[in-house]
Amino acid sequence: MRLTYSKQMLGAAAALAFVVAAGPLQAQTRAETLRYVTGASVNTLDPNIPGSTREAFAVSLSTYDRLVSFGRKQLNGKWVFDLDSIRGELAESYEVSPDGLKITFKLRKDAKFQDGSPVTAEDVKWSLDRAVTAKILGKAQLLTGSLTDASQFKAIDPLTFEVTLPKPDKLALPNLATVYPIIINSKLAKSHTTEEDPWAQAWLKDNTAGSGAYILESFKPGEQVMLKRNDDWNRGPGGKQAFFKRLILQSVPEPATRANLVEKGDVDIVIDLQASDAQSLEAKGKLQVISTPQYNAMTFISMNNQMPPFDKVDVRRAIAYALPYDDMFKAALFGRGELLTGATWADGKPPSGAFPIKQPIKLDLDKAKAYLKAAGFPDGFSTTFSFNVGQSATAEPMAALLKESLGKIGIKVDIQKLPDAQMSTQITEKKLPFFTEGIVAWLPSTDYFYRNFYTGNQRWNYSSIDNAELTSIAQEARFEADKTKYEADGVKLNAINFDQMPQVPLWQPSQDAVMAPSIAGYTYQFHRQVDYRDLSRK
């Protein structure tokens, strides 16, 4: 609407003997502004607060800096984040000791917080101490990189900072590039601490104290955030500042409306559209649609391996051969993404140690029936299949097809649609026999996936698989420095996984970023949000 409004203004201005002032000026401001709408909303300015949304992560990436950040690479012609290239953000350079137990960071001399004070190693120390000490989200994440205790962090001098590791851990450095270990202006934050709240969690939730590319202008939780450019920030690629002078982030819950907004040009970029809208916008060809399979994510159908009848491996295999993958993929995602089934593995061995990996399964009802018979259920059984309300758009058609297809081998399925909170509770309590979910790994390495999602009695082990061999290989692989050995471990893990079939992988959905033709620089990020600092207008 804004655009049409401006056009009208222009028309009117032209008719009124070329009064020029208002129109062009406004148009220029609009060009330097990025407007972005999402379904969910920003609920905190500190990404560490439990319950933070992905939208909140995206904001924190622009308002705060971290020590390091990921580079980017091209995958099938699209820009994606690169786990293997880590470059300094607040750090000018870093150095890993030969034994892999020490990482030393040299901070930028010119880095300043938004209040003008310089960024020092003390600030870094306080920030990382907070990340591993306070009861916040960062703690669990940094654990995966062996960062667990404040004693591991040391400020050598104002511009030198050192991290000590108990064991060489290849995920230590990448962890510092994730969302949580933001570097906070410790002096400012400390002035807002209280006895019960020594880490200023309450204050930082509604305020920023960072050195990031954007300065907070206004924040209405659940509605909108406005940011303006920090002109002093020079930590973009090539030492540049961010392109857009102003960012407007709004929450628009109705997905069809989001599609309308971007199509009408009122919004510059949208990522979480429905597959059908993305497809139709792509077909219309007026906008740029960048569709990246989320290669660090996966959607699957999970079975509770401890609960009859899914405790029988043949039942799980029967399910794997009884699903109409192609139809499900088409109906649910309109084919937008990467199927994880239908592969052929030469001599039945996994072709690689990477994960997620395409499985050699496809719809084969005879085979499914045979497995079912072998499991002792020749006539099938009854079960309940659950998915959460928030995922209805894709899960519902998928579930309908699943029900229909399993009916053909005698398995009667009752579909249960659960509000998100109920679904997560029941998953944690391991009460769901059969359901669909999705996972994402920020640091997508094979051992990371297996350790977090296939071992232990914990929430993320959706299938509750308890396989000693898989567990021990995954633990070993974590600290395996040798790339060849690591690959071999990966192949072994993939083989066990296929054999046991704890859950049936379905696909990696695409991240469809739909944007105005003028927008450039979009990169798919590990946190599955837009990093505003990447974008510019042509």
Add this chain to the structure above:
Amino acid sequence: MSSATLQHAAFILRGNPITAVAAAGSTLLILVGLFAPWLAPYDPIASDVANALQAPSAAHWAGTDQLGRDVFSRIIVATQLDLTIALSAVGISFVLGAVIGALCGYTGGRLDRSVGRFVDVLMAFPLFVLAMAMVAALGNRVENIVIATAIINLPFYIRFARAEVNVRRNLGWVEAARASGESHVSVVLRFLLPNVLPAMVVQMSLNLGWAIINAAGLSFIGLGVKPPTPEWGIMVAEGARFISTGKWWLVAFPGLALMLAVLCFNLLGDGLRDILDPRQRT
């Protein structure tokens, strides 16, 4: 129904063609609901992904949906479920409300006051949110949707029955029934209630439409019946996602069915009110 009432009804219908059409429409709906499985040309839940999202054609009068299911068949079969939900929800609140309300209206006193308090509490709730909360708490099964809809409707029926009984409790024929040896309870149930029912039936008919809309609203926010069961509200809610992509038939046809059903019930209720309203009798 006495012959005079029928005669009066005929008189009203003649002067009120809309009501006649609405009555015919409602009857048709109920018939469709009863014979849905035989009327539907296709299996309403059989998918055919190869033919997904086809525009209306001779083979598929109302097109096909995301899974290639025949929308027309789904609409027909959904009639059954939607009418069941609406009728049973309204029926429950009607029966409970009539009995409780009538007892309160007749006896007054402590019962009336405590029920009145309960009704006040229910009325003070934001009703749709209460329905949502109940469905969320009890699980989104058809029974629970019915129960939630019934409960949020209950206060209106209680109040209505209470008021209607209250104005009649001191009429001669009520006292005459007492003098003829009826107990209070049987006076309420056998004498007062039957006389209050016609007016409440009007209320019920108006309410049916509302119950359908309410169920559709619950579906829209994801608290409707389970997939793949066809239900108008869910079909509309799902179809709404396709409005901007030009797949208009997904929302248009179920929406039309829902609208027509609600419209029929509302107009019928309106008409019934005219038939029963003594002020309109000459």
Add this chain to the structure above:
Amino acid sequence: MTQPLLNIENLHVTFSTRRGPVEAVRGVSLSLAEGETLGIVGESGSGKSVTGFAVTRLLESAGRISAGRITFRDREITKMTSAGLREMHGSAMAMIFQNPRGALNPIRAIGQQIADAIMAHRKISADDARGEALELLRAVKIRDPEKRMAAYPHELSGGMCQRVMIAMAISSNPALLIADEPTTGLDVTTQKVVMDLLAQIAADRGMATILITHDLGLSARYCRRVVVMEQGRLVEEAEALTLFHSPQHPYTKRLVAASPTATSRVEDLVTGDENLLAALPAAPLPTPPHGTPPLLEVRDLVKRFDDGTVGLKTFSMVLAAGESVGLVGESGSGKSTTSRMICRLLDQSEGSINFNGESISHIPARDFHRAPQRKDIQIVFQDPNDSLNPRFTAFDCIAHPLMRLAGMRNGDALRARVRECAHRVGLPADLLERFPHQLSGGQKARIGIARAIACRPRLLVLDEPTAALDVSVQAVVLQLLDKLRREDGLAFLFVSHDLNVVRMMCQRTIVLRNGEIVEQGESHALFDNPQTDYTRELVDAVPNIELIEAAVAG
């Protein structure tokens, strides 16, 4: 006096109903001179009010003047435009309605309403209009008129409201006042005051008046000339006294006979073959054997309601078997409360009721339906329209107590018994399958009585049993009741506001006022020679023809 003020020629009024057009007025011709008072008398359905509304063209939308001519002075009302009518309403002719409280706008101060009426016809300022309204309130003798200007109708009594209505009607000095049952529903004492006022104002201002009423006595007292209407036709027209002394038309004769006066006897109410009592011997006054307790003995009955109001302050009475006692009082006197407590439909707060020597007051009303005395004490209700279950046929109504109280089952015996009851109350058997709304008021009253006597009770409480009936129907029903009493030896507790009826029907009378007994005694003695001012006032207020005669003669 060359030209009449109002002339009606061959007036026909038709209503369209769902059963087709119905003619309510069929060829009425009338004329009225300036300043004259005319009474139009008739029973319900006679077309008297419709005639009044036709004259003012205020018929409801379903009705229209289908033929005839009405001229007012030299203007033909039947051909007036709505603007012409509006101009004429109030300034040339005005109406006074039944139910004065409903006839006033409930949310507008009465002074303002009168001022509205004044300003509708004259261009004067609102202040002046209010000043005139105040004068009018004075003229209709409202006390404290300054204060009352701002009062709302609900703050005034019915009689006061009717005065305000009169003030509005005369506000623009119309030449003709049409009063449609102006005092129906008012207490008899109020009725007299309002009618006296109306007559006086009309006389003072030289307004012609048409008084439309069902009450022959009232029309005789306030009108010089009276016309009688029956079924839309004008059957007789005469000077008031002539009409009473020598009615010509058979209908008028019936009507005159049926109207109870201070001297009428229940045996004379109905003329000719329909007289139920002609063949019956006079009732022997029962003399109960010495030592038997009275049928009903009420001691110190008190009723206080939940909201703190006192319905009955104290009440005692004795009623012998076969005796008939009248309970008289104006509205709010507590007579209905008393009758309901005696019937055990309502619990007393204090006091005792003994029936046939046994206490029934200890049985709460809630449980009395199981008491053996239930079938001995029955009640006939006031409004026949309200007293029958709309969903029951006449048969069901009568059969209901038989099934509940006499334990009869559906079958031939029951049918025979219901038929017998119907026969006793003179209800044709072919009406038994009808629903209440298909029956006339008199027929409904008969069903109500049949129901009450079905189980052969010993005490019948009659709560204004004929108040809602036309006089000719009332006459028949009263005779019927008296016949039943004589035949069955029933005792009556007869509640009524109509003194003439009570005088005829009851041996003894109790006068109630504000929940207390004012006076009681043998009926004739009590009415002929009242001992208290209140009773005297009541008796004087009744518009009796004898008194008018006396006045004329004197």
Add this chain to the structure above:
Amino acid sequence: MKLASTAKRAARRFASSLPALFGVLVFTFLLMRVLPGDPAVFFASGPNAGKEEIETIRKQMGLDKPVPQQLVLYLYDVGRGNLGRSLMTGQNVTKDLKERLPASLELTFSALLIALVSAIPLGILAALRPGSLIDHGVRLFCALGVCVPTFVSGLLLIYVFYYLLGIAPDPTGRVDIFMTLPPSHTGFLLIDFLIAGDFEGWWAAFKQLILPACTMALFVIAPLARITRASMLASLGSDFVRTARSVGLSWWRIVVTYALRNAILPVITIAGIVFSTMLGANVLVEKVFSWPGVASYALDALLSSDYAPVQGFVLLMAFVFVIVNLVVDVLYGIADPRISIG
């Protein structure tokens, strides 16, 4: 004297509604505890949340205590005006509701206004000519209004007026995002813009408001028009209107001063009920138009088992319900002299 009695009545009415409020409070609290979702688990669902974290949240929310104790604590908090903290927005619920309530109120008021402005004339027209084509037309229009679910009519209006015609502004909240907001006095943008004298802003806010308000209004025109028609018919057929005609009052005065003023009384009552129902029921409209109101806030909270906002919202709605009833009572007391006696 009249005012005093009205005020006294209002006070009594308010006092008598307190138990209902309390009932609502307790009932909602218990209902939320019955919800099978565990909020702690839900909000700990960050990519790497573990058991410890869940426990932290549970403790933070007081969920580790037994339910009766939680209830007592909650009541104590509510008594002090503290409705708890929302996990979803991370804010104090009182603050959230305070920020969002004006949006809902502004929307609902406008919708009610639109509904009244269209329903009352329609009802009067229908009542003046009962049985005529106008009467049937009004009835059909009203019936059509209520038979479309608000989320459908809302989406259709957006599709037509925003997407196809481009007349309406984008449905993303209360005011054009590029507009500078006026200083907040009332929280009602239309009023605040007027106070600030910013007419361009007022126009922008108005345009933003009109579609959702119409969507809501469409749904409630029917009951309002219906009651207007019925009470107007009763009024026009009443004895006092006949009296007014019999003394020659003008048509206008009869219809407006006599009939309409009496007929409006039941309309006030229904309008009150409609208002409080709308305020709670505009969940769907707020969702569809991304309207930052309280209802959509409660919906999101409900789906994520975020107890505090739902409880706060329900309590607020019940409170508004009571207030609206009070206002209706007072209006009624002013409009109808018969009331003040009781």
